[in-house]
Amino acid sequence: MVYPVHPDYTTITSVYNADYVKSILAYNGGSVVAMKGKNCVAIATDLRFGVQAQTITTDFERVFEVGPHLYIGLPGLVTDTQTVLQRLKFRIKMYEMREGRKVKPRTLMAMVQNLLYERRFGPYFVEPVIAGLDPVTKDPYICALDLIGCPCEPADFVVSGTSSESLYGMCETTWREDLEPDDLFECIGQSLINAFDRDALSGWGAVVHVIEEDKVTTRHIKSRMD
Amino acid sequence: MATERYSFSLTTFSPSGKLVQIEYALAAVAAGAPAVGIKAKDGVVLATEKKHKSILVEEHSIIKVEMITDHIGMVYSGMGPDYRLLVRQARKVAQQYYRTYLEPIPTPQLVQRLAAIMQEYTQSGGVRPFGVSLLICGWDLDRPYLFQCDPSGAYFPWKATAMGKNFINGKTFLEKRYNEDLELDDAVHTAILTLKESFEGQMSSDNIEIGICNSQGFRRLTPAEVQDYLANIA
Numbered sequence: 001m002v003y004p005v006h007p008d009y010t011t012i013t014s015v016y017n018a019d020y021v022k023s024i025l026a027y028n029g030g031s032v033v034a035m036k037g038k039n040c041v042a043i044a045t046d047l048r049f050g051v052q053a054q055t056i057t058t059d060f061e062r063v064f065e066v067g068p069h070l071y072i073g074l075p076g077l078v079t080d081t082q083t084v085l086q087r088l089k090f091r092i093k094m095y096e097m098r099e100g101r102k103v104k105p106r107t108l109m110a111m112v113q114n115l116l117y118e119r120r121f122g123p124y125f126v127e128p129v130i131a132g133l134d135p136v137t138k139d140p141y142i143c144a145l146d147l148i149g150c151p152c153e154p155a156d157f158v159v160s161g162t163s164s165e166s167l168y169g170m171c172e173t174t175w176r177e178d179l180e181p182d183d184l185f186e187c188i189g190q191s192l193i194n195a196f197d198r199d200a201l202s203g204w205g206a207v208v209h210v211i212e213e214d215k216v217t218t219r220h221i222k223s224r225m226d
Numbered sequence: 227m228a229t230e231r232y233s234f235s236l237t238t239f240s241p242s243g244k245l246v247q248i249e250y251a252l253a254a255v256a257a258g259a260p261a262v263g264i265k266a267k268d269g270v271v272l273a274t275e276k277k278h279k280s281i282l283v284e285e286h287s288i289i290k291v292e293m294i295t296d297h298i299g300m301v302y303s304g305m306g307p308d309y310r311l312l313v314r315q316a317r318k319v320a321q322q323y324y325r326t327y328l329e330p331i332p333t334p335q336l337v338q339r340l341a342a343i344m345q346e347y348t349q350s351g352g353v354r355p356f357g358v359s360l361l362i363c364g365w366d367l368d369r370p371y372l373f374q375c376d377p378s379g380a381y382f383p384w385k386a387t388a389m390g391k392n393f394i395n396g397k398t399f400l401e402k403r404y405n406e407d408l409e410l411d412d413a414v415h416t417a418i419l420t421l422k423e424s425f426e427g428q429m430s431s432d433n434i435e436i437g438i439c440n441s442q443g444f445r446r447l448t449p450a451e452v453q454d455y456l457a458n459i460a
Contacts, residue, residue, distance in 0.1 A: 095327075099335060110328035 024125045025076050025147070027052060029201025030062050031161030032073030033192050034131035034142045035175060037184035037210075041140045043071045043131035044192045044208040046161075049078060050201060058204040058225070063129075066092055067102055069211050070132035072112070075161035076147070077125035084124050088115060105132035105141035109151050116149035123147045127160045131211065138213050157191075163199035170195045181210050185219065193223045232352025247355055248348060251304075251377035254357035258303040259290075260390040262420045263361040264404065265372040266413035269440030270363035272301040273417040275390075275425065276435050291437035291446050295320045297365050298333055299437045299444035303390030304358035304377075312360060316340050333364030333371040337381050345379025359389050363439045370439065386416075392424035399423050410440060414447075414455055422459070429456060 029050050034043040049060035063073040064085055072088070074081040091111055092103050103111070112128055124147060131142045144158035145151045152158065157175050159167035170191035179187055189208050196202035206221045237247040261274040274290050290309075291301045294316045302309040319339045323331040340360070348355045360375040374389065375381045386404045388396025403416050414436060421434060431449035438447065447455075 098338075099332065104329075107327050107329055110326065114326050 025127065026162050026201060027125075028076070028078040029162050029199075030060070030075040030078075031159070031163040031167060031192065031196050031199065031202040032062060032075045032129045033157065033159045033167050033171065033188060033195075034073065034129050034144075035157040035171070035179075035184060035188045035191075036140045036142050036155065038178040038180055039138065039140065040181045040184060040210060040212045041131040041133065041142055042181075042184045042188045042208060042210045043073055043129065043142075044188050044206055045073055045075075046163075046192065046196050046202040046204065046206055048202055048204040053200075055204065061207050063207065063209060065209075065216075066108065067132065067135070069135065069138075069213075069216065070103065070105055070108060071130070071209055071211065072108065073129040073131075073160065074126045075129070076127055080124040080126045084112075084115065084126050084128070088112060091115065102135045104134055104136075105130060105143075106134075108132070109143050109145070109153070112145055113149040113151055116145065116147065120148055129158050129160045131209075133211055133213065157188075162201040163196045166195035166198050167191060181212050181217070185210050185217070189219075189221050193221065197224060234351055235349055236352065236354060237348045245348065245378070248378045251355040251357050252359075255304040255359045255377065255389060256391070256393065258305070258358075258390045260388060260392060260396060260421055260424050261290075261301045261303045261361055262386075262388045262396060262400075262417045263301070263363060263372045263374075263384060264386040264400070264408070264413040264417050264420075265363075265370050265384070266408040266410045267406070268370070269365065269410035269413070269438055270370045270372050271410065271413045271417045272299060272361055272363050272437045272439075273414075273421055274301050274303075274435050275421055276433050278433070285432045286449075289435070289446070291435045293437075293444050293446075294336065294362075295330055296443045297330060297439065298336060299363050299439050299446075301361050301435075301437065302358045303361075303393075305356075308356045308358045309360075312340065312343070312356065312358065315343055319343075330366065332366050333362065333373070336364070337362055337371075337373040337375060341375050341379045341381040344375060344377060348378060361387070361389065363437070363444070365439045365441060365443070368441070388420055395423055396420050410438060414438065415458065418455055418459055429459075431456065 032045045045063040049057045129144045142158050143151050143153040157171045174187050174191050192206050208219050210217045240246050259275045263272050292313045320331045347353045355377040362373045364371045372384045386400040399420050431452035436447040
């Protein structure tokens with residue numbers, strides 16, 4: 001069975017009796033959002049891991065730490081989440097050993113872009129989200145990429161995953177410039193929860209990382225568990 | 227390339243443990259035109275002699291001090307044609323780095339990659355080592371860099387160094403004249419004096435080439451600028 005290249009093409013992916021016609025990026029479900037605040041960034045993920053309609057685990061985090069103040073979220077097909085993370089970590093470690101310095105957020109974006117575009121005609125089904133602070137200047141940075149590596153570096157927030165459309169709506173209304181870390185936590189937490197509550201394939205709680213100059217605060221939010 | 231026909235390396239150990247091909251390559255370098263590099267507080271200077279065998283040679287068509295990226299420059303002692311290949315490869319390496327990381331290549335990274343290429347030619351089938359030593363200058367992350375790359379693939383960071391004909395005298399001269407507080411202008415002046423030590427005849431803006439690298443990036447000095455510095459020496 002050959003998976004189509006463009007995620008808008010649909011295919012019957014289930015071999016069970018109750019077949020669904022879905023996009024591959026929605027096979028496992030999951031959502032990630034990142035926001036910029038005042039001298040801080042926040043990135044949040046839902047915790048559901050499922051196979052189409054069936055929920056398998058409720059503790060699957062799809063946001064990973066790849067540097068002291070650098071996080072990447074990889075929503076999409078979970079096998080690719082895992083593989084892209086492994087291959088990316090390999091490249092990051094080699095870079096840090098060769099260059100003797102930590103990867104900057106924008107450099108991480110370039111590396112992810114390269115990794116994804118290498119598979120332009122048979123892509124990884126992940127749409128990454130990066131959030132971090134520059135190791136030297138401490139400038140906040142967020143960006144999102146599509147599955148073939150096109151980056152988007154806005155000044156406010158980025159969203160990705162099965163509830164991305166609801167997330168856009170929630171973030172657009174709740175985000176303000178220069179939110180302090182605690183306010184940013186509330187903003188991103190509420191945006192994510194209310195967005196994925198309207199999505200069957202995301203949810204089962206959220207984990208939020210707020211990244212400040214001197215610390216990273218990770219909080220687990222309990223939401224409606226369905 | 228000859229590597230398709232030869233599967234064995236032509237650079238092999240002698241009983242005393244030396245790689246004679248590399249020794250010979252270094253001899254080719256030592257017979258080449260002198261080149262000097264000096265690191266100052268606020269920049270780096272590269273200078274080289276550009277003597278021509280005949281007065282009929284069109285001097286300004288041959289360029290020895292080459293730009294690799296906006297912020298990195300290079301000069302050599304030894305065989306010109308080998309140098310041209312390395313310039314091309316250095317430029318390619320720098321652009322590939324930019325494509326992968328969207329960041330200008332740090333000078334030490336370029337030097338490491340270039341040195342790895344030079345080392346390949348001492349251990350691959352059917353090829354000979356490069357007959358050049360390179361002087362690479364760069365400015366990134368708010369500081370100057372000066373490196374030398376040898377035919378063996380070894381690379382050295384320098385504060386100041388000389389290569390090519392009479393390099394021993396050149397280095398001795400620099401050991402006396404160098405100090406950590408040199409500004410770029412003084413460094414250019416010192417570089418010209420170092421070249422003068424081994425120069426036969428009259429120096430002019432037609433037979434030496436100077437490049438500088440500072441926070442504004444790398445550039446070659448125009449003949450007029452070179453003339454100004456030369457006037458200060460006389």
